[in-house]
Amino acid sequence: MYIEINPSSGVPIYLQIINQIKYSIAAGALRPGDKIPAVRELAAQLRINPNTVAKAYRELQHEKIIVAKWGEGSFVSNHGAEDIAKKEKLRIVSEILDNVLVQAYHFNMNDTELKNLLNQRLELLKNRMQVKGKREEEGHE
Amino acid sequence: MYIEINPSSGVPIYLQIINQIKYSIAAGALRPGDKIPAVRELAAQLRINPNTVAKAYRELQHEKIIVAKWGEGSFVSNHGAEDIAKKEKLRIVSEILDNVLVQAYHFNMNDTELKNLLNQRLELLKNRMQVKGKREEEGHE
Amino acid sequence: MYIEINPSSGVPIYLQIINQIKYSIAAGALRPGDKIPAVRELAAQLRINPNTVAKAYRELQHEKIIVAKWGEGSFVSNHGAEDIAKKEKLRIVSEILDNVLVQAYHFNMNDTELKNLLNQRLELLKNRMQVKGKREEEGHE
Amino acid sequence: MYIEINPSSGVPIYLQIINQIKYSIAAGALRPGDKIPAVRELAAQLRINPNTVAKAYRELQHEKIIVAKWGEGSFVSNHGAEDIAKKEKLRIVSEILDNVLVQAYHFNMNDTELKNLLNQRLELLKNRMQVKGKREEEGHE
DNA sequence: GTGGTCTAGACCACG
DNA sequence: GTGGTCTAGACCACA
Numbered sequence: 221m222y223i224e225i226n227p228s229s230g231v232p233i234y235l236q237i238i239n240q241i242k243y244s245i246a247a248g249a250l251r252p253g254d255k256i257p258a259v260r261e262l263a264a265q266l267r268i269n270p271n272t273v274a275k276a277y278r279e280l281q282h283e284k285i286i287v288a289k290w291g292e293g294s295f296v297s298n299h300g301a302e303d304i305a306k307k308e309k310l311r312i313v314s315e316i317l318d319n320v321l322v323q324a325y326h327f328n329m330n331d332t333e334l335k336n337l338l339n340q341r342l343e344l345l346k347n348r349m350q351v352k353g354k355r356e357e358e359g360h361e
Numbered sequence: 362m363y364i365e366i367n368p369s370s371g372v373p374i375y376l377q378i379i380n381q382i383k384y385s386i387a388a389g390a391l392r393p394g395d396k397i398p399a400v401r402e403l404a405a406q407l408r409i410n411p412n413t414v415a416k417a418y419r420e421l422q423h424e425k426i427i428v429a430k431w432g433e434g435s436f437v438s439n440h441g442a443e444d445i446a447k448k449e450k451l452r453i454v455s456e457i458l459d460n461v462l463v464q465a466y467h468f469n470m471n472d473t474e475l476k477n478l479l480n481q482r483l484e485l486l487k488n489r490m491q492v493k494g495k496r497e498e499e500g501h502e
Numbered sequence: 503m504y505i506e507i508n509p510s511s512g513v514p515i516y517l518q519i520i521n522q523i524k525y526s527i528a529a530g531a532l533r534p535g536d537k538i539p540a541v542r543e544l545a546a547q548l549r550i551n552p553n554t555v556a557k558a559y560r561e562l563q564h565e566k567i568i569v570a571k572w573g574e575g576s577f578v579s580n581h582g583a584e585d586i587a588k589k590e591k592l593r594i595v596s597e598i599l600d601n602v603l604v605q606a607y608h609f610n611m612n613d614t615e616l617k618n619l620l621n622q623r624l625e626l627l628k629n630r631m632q633v634k635g636k637r638e639e640e641g642h643e
Numbered sequence: 644m645y646i647e648i649n650p651s652s653g654v655p656i657y658l659q660i661i662n663q664i665k666y667s668i669a670a671g672a673l674r675p676g677d678k679i680p681a682v683r684e685l686a687a688q689l690r691i692n693p694n695t696v697a698k699a700y701r702e703l704q705h706e707k708i709i710v711a712k713w714g715e716g717s718f719v720s721n722h723g724a725e726d727i728a729k730k731e732k733l734r735i736v737s738e739i740l741d742n743v744l745v746q747a748y749h750f751n752m753n754d755t756e757l758k759n760l761l762n763q764r765l766e767l768l769k770n771r772m773q774v775k776g777k778r779e780e781e782g783h784e
Numbered sequence: 785g786t787g788g789t790c791t792a793g794a795c796c797a798c799g
Numbered sequence: 800g801t802g803g804t805c806t807a808g809a810c811c812a813c814a
Contacts (some may be wrong), residue, residue, distance in 0.1 A: 227712050227715075228710040228711075228712055228718075232713060232812080232813060233713070233813080233814075234813075234814090239460065239463070242464075242467060243463050243464075245458065245466075245467070246462065246463045246466035246467065249434045261428060265382055268814075269813090269814045271813090271814065272814055274814075275813085275814090278498065283467075285467065288450070297489045309468040309470070310478070312464065312468075313461060313465055313468065313470065313475075313478060314478060314482055316457065316460055316461045316464060317461055317478060317479055318384065318482055318486075319380070319409065319457055320454060320457045320458055320461060321387065321482055321483065321486055322380070322383045322384050322387045323383075323453065323454055324454055324455060325386075325387035325486075326383060326424075327450040327453075327454065329450070329454065331483060333481070334454075334479075335476075337451070337454060337455060337458060338458060338475075338476070338479065340803095341455060341458050341459055341462060342462065344465075345459075345462055369803080373788080373789060373790090374789080374790075375789080375790090399800075399801065399802080400801080400802065400803095401800085401801085401802095409790080409791085409792095410790060410791045410793095411791095411792095411794070412790075412791075412792090413789080413790060413791080415802075415803075416789085416790090418802085419803095423705055428510040429510075429801090429802060429803090430509050430510055430798095430799090430801085430802085430803070431514060431515070431797075431798045431799070431802060432797080432798040432799040432800075432802070432805090433509075433799070433800095433801065433802085434800090434801060434802080435801090436510075465807045486797090505709075510761065514797080514798065514799095515798080515799075516798075516799090523743065524745045524746075524748075524749060525745050527748075527749070528744065528745045528748035528749065549714065550799080551798090551799045553798090553799060554798075554799055557798085557799090560698065565749075567749065572771055591750040591752070592760070594746065594750075594753065595747055595750065595760060595761060596744055597759075598739065598742055598743045598746060599743055599760060599761055599764045600666070600764055600768075601662070601739055602736060602739045602740055602743060603669065603764055603765065603768055604662070604665045604666050604669045605665075605735065605736055605739060606736055607669035607768075608665060608668070608669065608706075608708065609732040609735075609736065611732070611780060613765060616736075616761075617758075617761070619733070619736060619737060619740060620740060620757075620758070620761065623737055623740050623741055623744060624744065624754060627741075627744055627748075655803080655805090656804080656805075657804080668791045681785080681786065681787080682786085682787065682788095683785095683786085683787095690806080691806085692805060692806045692807070692808095693806095693807095693808095694805075694806075694807090695804080695805060695806080697787075697788080698804085698805090700787085701788095710812095711786090711787060712786085712787085712814090713786070713787060713788085713789090713812075713813045713814070714785075714787070714812080714813040714814035715785090715786060715787085715813090715814070716785090716786060716787080717786090717787080717805060766810090
């Protein structure tokens with residue numbers, strides 16, 4: 221699992237970890253059942269405080285994105301966030317989407333540019349999924 | 362100008378103010394040259410401390426979205442954030458957009474649903490602009 | 503006398519007036535004995551509050567750069583700031599000069615660039631003096 | 644880091660802090676990566692309110708001169724204000740430079756005196772850099 | 785321990 | 800009446 225931390229970006233480190241793990245899952249680099257690194261291991265790798273990694277994992281457990289098995293480690297869950305009401309999901313996504321719109325407006329980006337950018341990011345995410353799939357077929361990883 | 366604060370949302374109050382003012386500008390409810398409420402006035406209306414409003418206004422000035430005139434008040438600027446490099450703009454919007462994608466993935470929303478939602482939010486924003494325009498044509502407001 | 507006000511520059515309007523009158527004197531556009539506009543006149547011309555102009559004139563009188571004659575108006579003084587101790591003058595100019603150096607450093611400007619810029623601004627100031635001199639010789643103004 | 648505040652100079656305290664930190668960086672007393680005092684620490688040292696120091700630091704962050712790391716402290720940035728357009732830089736420096744010229748004129752200082760003073764202040768700034776460098780070579784500090 | 789947010793309230797400078 | 804500065808002190812979030 222590849223994670224990169226920018227300690228001076230303003231975004232809390234624990235949040236960067238959460239976001240990147242979520243992104244890895246969405247891109248297929250991490251799949252349901254996969255084991256994620258132990259807290260101390262990831263902390264050592266990123267040279268950050270284990271408490272920070274622990275906090276990130278705790279949040280991910282709350283969101284039921286990972287599950288911790290006593291004595292074994294943490295694994296990517298296979299149910300995800302299914303228990304949230306559809307309405308609530310729409311509300312959450314709409315909120316972030318509105319942020320995008322407002323930001324884009326203040327940057328003088330028009331609808332077409334924005335939609336193109338969305339498609340581009342979608343492609344990027346999917347390409348990563350494909351690459352991952354291929355590499356596994358070929359026995360890499 | 363209508364602003365609503367949710368003190369228990371986790372989002373800092375001053376940021377909520379910033380976001381809602383930006384949204385109002387994007388939706389056309391606030392136009393270049395328009396006066397925005399005085400610091401103390403908005404503070405009283407929202408029942409929060411004037412310093413908090415002042416902080417929000419200061420940030421908006423830094424982003425060149427509003428300008429403050431001594432002893433007169435604060436006004437919506439007419440140049441906006443034009444001086445940010447195009448590349449930087451794309452980076453910022455892409456980042457938020459990726460957050461949307463990831464969130465949508467974890468909610469099991471597919472591409473079509475996501476794109477529909479984007480269109481829907483765009484429409485909503487534009488309707489508000491139209492309504493505002495119409496009301497002014499008809500002499501309301 | 504030509505004065506231009508930028509109400510949204512952050513610099514107080516009364517200070518802008520002071521600075522521009524001082525600059526006009528340094529450039530020779532205003533000379534000792536010259537009459538400067540009445541408070542109300544300048545206020546009307548710049549479309550600002552007469553109090554603001556009055557405050558600027560008051561400050562200039564304090565610095566003995568202009569003198570007010572009852573019932574006649576205000577005039578450019580012919581002694582200037584001679585009564586300030588040489589040491590104090592050096593201190594004041596050094597302070598502003600240090601600000602320039604620091605600002606230039608943070609902008610990655612080297613000594614040569616800075617000195618060239620100084621020469622350039624000096625030339626500009628002197629050209630204005632020459633132009634002014636010529637125009638008067640030729641009977642303009 | 645040595646900072647001195649003059650509470651009765653008319654210059655806002657937070658601005659004095661900003662200017663002195665900028666000067667320290669220009670003089671090499673503070674280098675990229677160096678840690679600057681914690682907000683509360685500097686506030687205690689200067690016997691002023693922590694909020695005032697925090698405000699100064701926030702401004703310096705906006706100018707990208709320092710970066711704050713959560714729970715760690717604030718550090719001198721290593722990129723600085725590189726993203727401002729060259730033209731804008733010239734405008735800003737020219738403006739302060741014009742102030743110097745005008746002030747010097749009103750003090751009856753001629754060009755040579757002014758240029759000598761500029762050289763003198765430049766030397767002073769550079770000496771401080773050298774001293775700093777030497778002290779480090781010799782193992783002091 | 786760090787930086788960030790917020791409140792309550794005073795005082796100043798500007799127009 | 801406007802925005803800006805400052806204080807005193809509380810509480811939170813992060814590492």
